[in-house]
Amino acid sequence: MRSVIFRAVAPFLTSLMVLFSIFVLLRGHNEPGGGFIGGLIAVSALAIYGIACGVETVRRAIYFHPMAIAGAGLFAATIAGLISVAARVPFMTGLWVYPSLFGVEVPLSTVMLFDCGVYLVVVGAISSIALSLEERGGE
Amino acid sequence: MDVAALTLLALALPFVAALVAPLLTRLLGHNAAWILALFPAAIVLHFMRFWPEVSRGETVTGGYEWIPSFNVSFSWLIDGLSLTFALLIAGIGTLIVLYSGGYLKGHPQQGRFFSFILMFMGSMLGLVVSDSFLMLFVFWELTSITSFLLIGFDHSREAARRAALQALVVTGGGGLFLLAGLLIIWNVTGVTQLSLLTSFGPEMRESPFYLAALLLVLGGAFTKSAQFPFHFWLPNAMEAPTPVSAYLHSATMVKAGVYLLMRLNPVLGGTPEWQILLPLFGGATLVIGAVLACRQTDLKLMLAYTTMASLGLLVMLTGLGFPHAIEAAALYLVAHSLFKGALFMVAGIIDHETGARDVTKLGGLRSAMPLTFVIALASALSMGGLPPFFGFLAKEEIYYALSGFDRRAMVFAALAIVGNALMFAVAFAVGLKPFIGPTVKTPKCAHEAPLLLWLGPALLAVKGLSAALLSNLTHELVSAPMATAIAGERRQVTISVVPHIGMPLVLSLATVVLGVVFYLNLARLRAFIATILADIGWGPDRGFDQFMRGLVRFSVALTRRLQSGRLDVYMTATFVLVAAVLLGAPLYYGELPRAPFFAGNVPLHELAIMAIAVIGLFAVVRAADRLTAIVSLGIQGFAVAVIFLLYGAPDLAFTQFMIETLSVVVLALVMTRLRLSPSDHRPLIQKVPDVAIALACGLGFGLMLLKVTGVPFDASLTDFFNLYSKTVAHGANVVNVIIVDFRGTDTLGEIAVVMVTGLAILSLVRLRAGSLRRIADNDPDAEDRA
Numbered sequence: 001m002r003s004v005i006f007r008a009v010a011p012f013l014t015s016l017m018v019l020f021s022i023f024v025l026l027r028g029h030n031e032p033g034g035g036f037i038g039g040l041i042a043v044s045a046l047a048i049y050g051i052a053c054g055v056e057t058v059r060r061a062i063y064f065h066p067m068a069i070a071g072a073g074l075f076a077a078t079i080a081g082l083i084s085v086a087a088r089v090p091f092m093t094g095l096w097v098y099p100s101l102f103g104v105e106v107p108l109s110t111v112m113l114f115d116c117g118v119y120l121v122v123v124g125a126i127s128s129i130a131l132s133l134e135e136r137g138g139e
Numbered sequence: 140m141d142v143a144a145l146t147l148l149a150l151a152l153p154f155v156a157a158l159v160a161p162l163l164t165r166l167l168g169h170n171a172a173w174i175l176a177l178f179p180a181a182i183v184l185h186f187m188r189f190w191p192e193v194s195r196g197e198t199v200t201g202g203y204e205w206i207p208s209f210n211v212s213f214s215w216l217i218d219g220l221s222l223t224f225a226l227l228i229a230g231i232g233t234l235i236v237l238y239s240g241g242y243l244k245g246h247p248q249q250g251r252f253f254s255f256i257l258m259f260m261g262s263m264l265g266l267v268v269s270d271s272f273l274m275l276f277v278f279w280e281l282t283s284i285t286s287f288l289l290i291g292f293d294h295s296r297e298a299a300r301r302a303a304l305q306a307l308v309v310t311g312g313g314g315l316f317l318l319a320g321l322l323i324i325w326n327v328t329g330v331t332q333l334s335l336l337t338s339f340g341p342e343m344r345e346s347p348f349y350l351a352a353l354l355l356v357l358g359g360a361f362t363k364s365a366q367f368p369f370h371f372w373l374p375n376a377m378e379a380p381t382p383v384s385a386y387l388h389s390a391t392m393v394k395a396g397v398y399l400l401m402r403l404n405p406v407l408g409g410t411p412e413w414q415i416l417l418p419l420f421g422g423a424t425l426v427i428g429a430v431l432a433c434r435q436t437d438l439k440l441m442l443a444y445t446t447m448a449s450l451g452l453l454v455m456l457t458g459l460g461f462p463h464a465i466e467a468a469a470l471y472l473v474a475h476s477l478f479k480g481a482l483f484m485v486a487g488i489i490d491h492e493t494g495a496r497d498v499t500k501l502g503g504l505r506s507a508m509p510l511t512f513v514i515a516l517a518s519a520l521s522m523g524g525l526p527p528f529f530g531f532l533a534k535e536e537i538y539y540a541l542s543g544f545d546r547r548a549m550v551f552a553a554l555a556i557v558g559n560a561l562m563f564a565v566a567f568a569v570g571l572k573p574f575i576g577p578t579v580k581t582p583k584c585a586h587e588a589p590l591l592l593w594l595g596p597a598l599l600a601v602k603g604l605s606a607a608l609l610s611n612l613t614h615e616l617v618s619a620p621m622a623t624a625i626a627g628e629r630r631q632v633t634i635s636v637v638p639h640i641g642m643p644l645v646l647s648l649a650t651v652v653l654g655v656v657f658y659l660n661l662a663r664l665r666a667f668i669a670t671i672l673a674d675i676g677w678g679p680d681r682g683f684d685q686f687m688r689g690l691v692r693f694s695v696a697l698t699r700r701l702q703s704g705r706l707d708v709y710m711t712a713t714f715v716l717v718a719a720v721l722l723g724a725p726l727y728y729g730e731l732p733r734a735p736f737f738a739g740n741v742p743l744h745e746l747a748i749m750a751i752a753v754i755g756l757f758a759v760v761r762a763a764d765r766l767t768a769i770v771s772l773g774i775q776g777f778a779v780a781v782i783f784l785l786y787g788a789p790d791l792a793f794t795q796f797m798i799e800t801l802s803v804v805v806l807a808l809v810m811t812r813l814r815l816s817p818s819d820h821r822p823l824i825q826k827v828p829d830v831a832i833a834l835a836c837g838l839g840f841g842l843m844l845l846k847v848t849g850v851p852f853d854a855s856l857t858d859f860f861n862l863y864s865k866t867v868a869h870g871a872n873v874v875n876v877i878i879v880d881f882r883g884t885d886t887l888g889e890i891a892v893v894m895v896t897g898l899a900i901l902s903l904v905r906l907r908a909g910s911l912r913r914i915a916d917n918d919p920d921a922e923d924r925a
Contacts, residue, residue, distance in 0.1 A: 030871040032789040034878060040797035047804050067901065070894045077887055092883040094868055107869070114886075115879045121890040125897030126801065132904045133808035 010052030017045035025119050026112075035115035039122025046127045047134075055135045058127075066128030073120025080114035142188075143201040146215060149185045150268070152178050153232075153261030157254045164250030172240025172591060175253055179236060179260060182229040186222060193222050193620045196629060200270055200334050216270035216334045219620025220401055223469075224267035224394075227476050231390045232260045234595030238484055239382040241591030242491060252292060256386065259285035263391050267398055270332045272321040279317060279359070282392050283310040289387060290379040302375035305683060309372045313362025317399070320355030323348050324406070333402060337627055340406045353407055356399065357416060364396025364450045367424040371680040374431075374443045381487030384439055389446045389479040394472065397453045401468070404457060405627025417458020422554045424451025429561035433661065434668040438486040438496045438569055442479065445522075445562050449475045452558060456537065457625070459551065463540035466632050469621040471533040474603065478521040478530055481599035482569055485515040488592050489573060494582030498568055503578030507585040510593055512574040517600040519570025523563040523654060524647065527636045529607040534559065534650070536634050538643035556650050563654025568661055610635045714832050721839025725846065732845035745785060752778035764817040765810055773803040790874040812904070 021041035028034030050058045062069070084093040094111040156178035163171040192199055202214025217225070239256060243249045262281035269275035284307070291303030325331055327346045328339040336343075343349060360366075365373035376388050387393070400417065407413060428448030435441045449471070456468035488511050489504070490496045505512045517528065524534035537559075541552040587593075606613045614632040622630035638644055657664060672678075703709075725731050755775030762768035776799035784792035821829070860873045860881070870876035878886050 028872060028875045029869070029879075032793055032872060032874075034790070034872070034875040036878070037790065037793050037797060040794065040801060044797060044800050044804070047801065051804075067898065070897060074890060074894050077890060081883065081887060092880075092887070094880045094883075096869060109869070111868070111870075111879050111883070114883060115875075118879070118886060118890055121893055125893045128897055129900045129904070130801070130805055130808065132901055133805065133812050 007052050010049050014045045014049040017048070018042050021045065021119075025115060028115060029111070035118030036122055039119040040126070042119070042123045043126045043130065046123075047130050050131060050134050055131050058131060062127075066124045066131060068124070070121045070124025070128065073117045073122075073124060075117070076120065077114050077117025080110045080117060083110050083113075142199075143203075145185060146201060146217075146268075147203070149182045150215070150261070150265055152182055153257045153264060157257035157261065160253035160257060161250035164253060169240045169244040169249060169591070171250070171253065172237050175240075175257065176233045176236040178257070179229045179232040182264070183226060183233065186217075186225045186229065189217050189222055190616055193217065193219055194616050196620065196623055198334060198624075202270060205271075205273075210331050211273050212271045212332070213274055214270040214332065215268040216332075217268060218624040219617075219622070220398070220624035221267045223473065223617050223621045224398055225264055227473070228260060228263050228267065228391050231386060231476065231480050231599070232256075234480075234484075234598055235382050235386040237591055238385070238487070238595040239380075241589050242382055242487055243380060244591075248292075252289075252380070255285060255288045255292065256382065259289060259387060259392070263395070266395055270334050272325060272331050272333070275333070276314065276318050276321060279363075279395065280311060280314045282395060283307060283314055283363075286310065286376070286387055286392055289383045290376050292380060292383070293378070296378070298375075299378040302372070302378040306372045306376050308687070309362050309369055309683075313359045313369070316355045316362070317359025320352050320359060323352040323355065327352070336403075337405050340409075340627070343406050344410055349407075349410070350412060353410075353412055353416075356403060356407065357420075360396035360399045361420060361454075362396070363399075364393050364454065365424075365447050366396070366420050366451060366454060367427050367447075368679045370424060370428065370447050371678065371683060373447055374440055375680070377437075377439045377443050381439065381483060381490065384443070385480050385483030385487065388443065389483050390476040393446065393450055394453075394476070397450060397457065397468075397472065400454060400457050401625040404465070404625050408458070409460060414458055414460045418455045418551060421451045421453070421455030421458060422551060424448065425455060425558040426451075426554055429558045429565070430668055432565045433561055433657070433664050434672065436497050436499050436665070438489065438498055438573075439483070441498065441565050441569055442483055442486060445565050446475075446479060448558055448562055449479070452537075452555065455551065455554075456540070459540070461540045461543065461548065463536060465626045466618065466622040466630060467533065467536040467540045469618050469625060470529075470536050470632065470634070473606070473617060473621075474521060474529040474533040477599050477603040477606070478518040478528075478566075481514060481518040481596040481603070482522065482566070484592070484596040484599075485511060485518065486569065488588045488596070491592065492583065492588055493585045498572060501573035501579055501581065502576040503574070504585055505574040506578075508574070508587050510597070511588055514593065514596045514600045515570040515574065517604065518596070519566040521600075521603045522566035522570070524559065524650065526638065527604065527607050529603045529613075532607055532610060532634050532636065534647060535638075535643050536632070538646040539634070542642035542646060552646060556646060556653065559650045560653035560657055563650060564657035564661055564664075567654075567658050607636045711829075711832065714836055718832060718835035718839050721843055722835060725842060730846065732842055732849050735845055745782070748778050748781050748785070751775075752782070765815060765819065766807060766817065769803055769806045769810070772806075773799050776802075790872070 018041075021038040023038075024033035024041060025035055025038030026033075028038065046058055046062070049061070064072075081092040084095055085091050087093075087095060089095070092114075094109055096107060096109040096111075098105050098107050100106070156175055160171065160175055163174060167174070189199055196219075198216060198218040200214060200216050202212055205211045205213045215221075235256065236253065239249075239252060243252055246252065259282065262278050262285050265278035266275060266282055269278055287303045287307040290306050291299050293299045294303075324336070324343065327343055327348055328336060330336055330339065343352070346352075362369045373388060373393065377384050379388070425448045428444050428446075428451055432441050432444030432448060435444060453468050453472055453475075456464045456471065486496065488508070489501065492508065492511075493501065493504070495501055521528035521530035524530045537555060538552070541548055541555055543549075606617075614634075618632040619630060622632060752775050755771050755773075755778060758771035758774065759768045762771055776795065780792045780795035780799065783795055860877060864870055864873045864876045864881075868876045868880040870880070
């Protein structure tokens with residue numbers, strides 16, 4: 001699997017796929033996509049990178065331990081639910097704000113934070129499994 | 140603040156004290172005891188405010204709602220019974236805290252000890268004032284847990300660990316019986332509060348579930364109060380430091396069972412079952428405890444067995460149903476707490492100051508420890524039931540209750556005389572013998588105890604004297620309200636310290652004479668009992684070990700049977716069950732789907748995609764090695780994803796694509812990780828059933844899908860989400876809006892599952908084969924095989 005072409009292309013392919021996964025995540029509310037699908041795309045990107053350039057490279061690239069990423073995701077999703085409680089509406093009620101950035105109205109919501117949490121959990125949990133399997137498999 | 144809030148505060152106060160105790164001890168050393176003792180002292184003061192109401196025979200209830208929908212509340216009931224208990228717990232608790240300050244002076248874990256004992260105090264206090272069943276049960280189990288911590292305080296010793304575990308298993312297990320009993324009472328009467336229960340006595344006693352409820356409640360009470368044959372944990376609990384023995388295992392915790400029986404006496408009592416079971420077990424415990432006490436030479440163990448005997452006496456009196464038996468039980472309970480607490484602390488002082496606890500190796504301590512001698516003698520006189528101490532009043536009342544002339548009264552009077560005489564002998568063996576006679580050399584040079592140590596027992600001894608001398612006041616504030624609460628009707632107590640000529644006094648004199656005879660021949664008696672016990676050989680203590688070993692053996696055997704540890708067995712079992720459910724249910728109910736109806740004009744490209752899926756499956760089955768099979772499974776999966784796409788489910792298709800890709804990658808990795816042989820080596824004899832199970836599962840799923848799609852589609856949910864997705868949740872993609880908004884809490888649960896699964900797989904991947912062997916450590920048979 002370690003062909004030169006693959007190894008040369010893999011970083012670009014991976015970056016593109018991660019970028020695409022974020023795109024899919026963000027557009028999810030109105031078009032096909034969302035945190036779960038986005039997360040899966042990002043995991044496949046990392047798996048490709050791992051197969052091409054080795055697990056150590058991937059671990060360095062994502063910097064955090066994959067399980068820490070998953071934990072952060074779960075934390076973010078819970079916080080998204082708790083914000084509603086702080087605003088005195090039932091747990092998990094979607095709250096929206098529309099701040100204006102450079103003249104463009106950007107809709108932000110607790111729902112989006114929640115979806116980002118889902119994305120991170122999927123990325124973290126599955127890539128941690130895939131990476132640990134790859135690591136051992138190579139021995 | 141109102142009374143309710145203050146009472147809640149008083150109940151929480153021991154736990155607050157437990158929280159600050161370690162810090163305070165680090166700052167002040169053993170002198171922290173002076174400050175920590177203020178907490179229980181404040182509780183005593185608070186509960187004393189209820190005396191006027193309670194002595195008028197009223198009950199005070201209060202509390203807060205907990206789970207109103209289940210009729211569960213955090214509420215308390217203060218009457219003569221619970222008030223006396225609360226005052227004993229907090230009052231003796233104050234003295235015990237001071238005593239532990241001196242006893243564990245300089246111990247590195249003294250702060251922890253304070254913390255445990257205060258936590259226990261809070262649990263016990265909560266237990267006796269609880270009104271609601273659930274609260275009673277929670278505090279009941281809390282006393283078992285804190286007792287476990289205290290017995291195992293010296294956790295580096297094997298004996299302490301075993302004793303702690305034994306106490307936890309016996310009393311905690313008994314707690315489960317109690318829970319079941321309370322649930323039955325709840326079901327029969329429909330109330331969850333003790334204060335409301337009193338009026339349901341007749342219903343309860345006539346209910347067909349009465350016997351079951353009674354036996355379960357007795358299971359809880361007898362284990363907690365160390366009744367024969369559950370008594371063995373109590374002497375073993377003497378592994379705990381002496382303050383614990385004095386507090387938990389004589390004055391308070393072991394009385395919880397007696398408390399429960401007294402509390403339920405108006406509801407469950409008075410029936411033939413009650414009047415047979417309680418005196419029977421109580422009487423047996425009384426005599427066996429007293430006999431075993433005589434056999435011991437260790438001061439603490441002697442006292443422990445007499446505690447057991449006293450608890451038996453209390454249970455017996457509670458169940459007898461004679462006039463004055465309840466009053467006698469109330470008096471004896473208070474008297475016992477005072478003299479036994481003091482005697483235990485004296486035993487602790489002797490141990491602490493001389494380094495010896497064996498009664499045969501002690502003597503002539505009176506000159507070295509005059510103050511301790513006075514305290515010990517006063518307590519022993521009270522325990523022996525001699526005037527002018529409170530124990531005398533209690534014993535006169537007991538004999539007053541037992542001095543009838545029918546056969547039953549005479550039998551129990553005889554039991555009481557023998558038990559009391561033996562306890563008389565033990566009382567003086569502990570409270571008199573170490574102090575008289577020639578001086579015996581002890582490991583440490585004997586000298587008088589410091590203030591912190593003698594203060595507690597001295598106050599208890601003074602209390603035992605003053606309560607008897609001021610008997611009118613004692614009866615008005617303590618004995619009469621307590622007897623009233625136990626009996627469920629107004630009771631008066633009139634006995635005083637002046638001896639009355641009559642039958643009780645004769646029985647009392649007989650007890651004293653017999654007691655003196657036993658005391659003088661204690662060494663011979665001890666040897667005699669030891670011979671008999673050696674002949675019997677087996678005891679419940681050994682039985683407990685055998686029971687525990689049997690339990691572990693059984694669970695190991697069961698686990699071996701159910702958990703073979705072979706993945707193929709688990710998979711086969713799972714899929715056989717799936718196939719059985721999928722095929723069995725429709726066949727059993729005759730609900731097989733109708734033959735599917737195919738529209739004639741399926742477009743060519745859809746047919747092509749379906750063909751690819753089928754070809755993928757054939758490729759899987761025909762594959763020469765595992766890697767090819769995995770990739771071929773991917774072909775089938777992608778084809779299915781395309782079908783989803785064609786039928787208008789882009790999100791589903793999208794996800795399916797990603798899942799298929801990742802599962803092929805992960806499966807391939809797992810294969811290399813596990814170093815499986817590339818091809819499948821199953822013999823034909825295994826392949827045939829596997830194929831059959833696979834086909835059955837596939838058929839079952841197919842039938843289920845046909846059946847499901849055969850049901851007319853209910854579009855109300857679709858309409859709801861289409862209508863509200865954009866307007867309420869601001870999203871056009873209904874699938875995503877459902878996932879993150881409408882059903883967001885579901886998703887939160889699901890991602891938590893994803894996370895936990897990830898962690899589990901990660902640890903499985905990291906598990907090395909060597910660490911599997913450690914699982915066998917719990918197996919008692921492992922040594923035999925090795």
